Amino acid sequence: EDQVTQSPEALRLQEGESSSLNCSYTVSGLRGLFWYRQDPGKGPEFLFTLYSAGEEKEKERLKATLTKKESFLHITAPKPEDSATYLCAVQANYGQNFVFGPGTRLSVLP
Amino acid sequence: DSGVTQTPKHLITATGQRVTLRCSPRSGDLSVYWYQQSLDQGLQFLIHYYNGEERAKGNILERFSAQQFPDLHSELNLSSLELGDSALYFCASRGAGANYGYTFGSGTRLTVV
Numbered sequence: 422e423d424q425v426t427q428s429p430e431a432l433r434l435q436e437g438e439s440s441s442l443n444c445s446y447t448v449s450g451l452r453g454l455f456w457y458r459q460d461p462g463k464g465p466e467f468l469f470t471l472y473s474a475g476e477e478k479e480k481e482r483l484k485a486t487l488t489k490k491e492s493f494l495h496i497t498a499p500k501p502e503d504s505a506t507y508l509c510a511v512q513a514n515y516g517q518n519f520v521f522g523p524g525t526r527l528s529v530l531p
Numbered sequence: 532d533s534g535v536t537q538t539p540k541h542l543i544t545a546t547g548q549r550v551t552l553r554c555s556p557r558s559g560d561l562s563v564y565w566y567q568q569s570l571d572q573g574l575q576f577l578i579h580y581y582n583g584e585e586r587a588k589g590n591i592l593e594r595f596s597a598q599q600f601p602d603l604h605s606e607l608n609l610s611s612l613e614l615g616d617s618a619l620y621f622c623a624s625r626g627a628g629a630n631y632g633y634t635f636g637s638g639t640r641l642t643v644v
Contacts, residue, residue: 455632464533464621464635465574508574510632518564518587519633521574 423448423513425522433528434499442494442525444509454492455519456485457508465508468494499529534558535624537636545644549610552639556603556624562586563605564625564633565597569618580605612643 424447434440446454453472457465469478471487478485482503484495494507506526510519534557544550556563565577576589580599591597594612599605609616619640623633 453632457632457635462619462638462640464535464623464637465633466533467632467634470632510574516587517562517581518576518579518589520576521566523573 423511423516423520425509425511425520427507427509427522427525429525430523431526431528433530434496436500436529436531437498439495439497439499441496442507442527444492444494444522445490446492446509446511446522448511448513448520450514452512452514452516454487455510455512456492456494457510459506459508459524461506468507496527499527501529501531503527504529533634533636535622535634535636537620537622537639539639540637541640541642543642543644544612546612546614548612548643549608550612550641552607552609552620552622552641554605554607554622554624554636556605556622557626557634560624560626560634561603562625563599563603564623565591565605565607566621566623567618568621568638572618574621577607609641614643617641617643 428443456468459465469485506524508524510521536555561582577591579587597607619638621638623635
């Protein structure tokens with residue numbers, strides 16, 4: 422069974438304090454790994470897709486990386502507006518639906 | 532605006548009742564996915580439709596059903612509602628290119644009282 426875990430469950434940072442979120446996955450053949458941001462009461466918003474180990478993607482203060490077993494979302498010099506829940510999801514080669522992790526709730530304090 | 536439209540935004544109903552949630556995918560997207568999000572379960576896959584045909588089922592209860600119409604909008608029907616069905620229900624659509632993953636709607640918050 423495909424599984425996704427994320428750590429930490431919650432993270433509080435001071436503005437400007439860089440950190441990383443972890444997504445560990447077990448899947449029978451990875452077609453893609455996806456990162457989403459979700460604000461309270463809203464739908465998840467797409468951030469990145471990663472397809473193969475060693476791949477990296479960047480967007481503003483966010484950088485996502487992928488290995489064979491996990492992905493990291495690095496947040497450099499975060500701002501309060503980066504506060505949200507960050508979700509990781511995987512799609513297996515044989516399936517169309519995504520399996521989501523439980524998310525990391527990030528709070529960035531001014 | 533993501534381009535995926537869900538109605539209604541909020542729904543309050545009593546136990547035992549039946550409700551219908553509606554989703555219009557982004558223009559041109561043939562796939563519609565339904566997910567349930569509750570506080571203790573995270574995002575759980577319910578069902579996937581592609582161009583009117585059911586493609587995959589996840590942890591969808593027998594009391595729940597869905598369909599996708601010729602104009603590609605989809606409806607999720609929830610019946611014999613229980614308190615535990617209270618959750619956010621999201622619809623997502625996806626185009627042919629895999630690069631952008633799903634595009635989610637803003638969700639329907641269902642409260643069963």
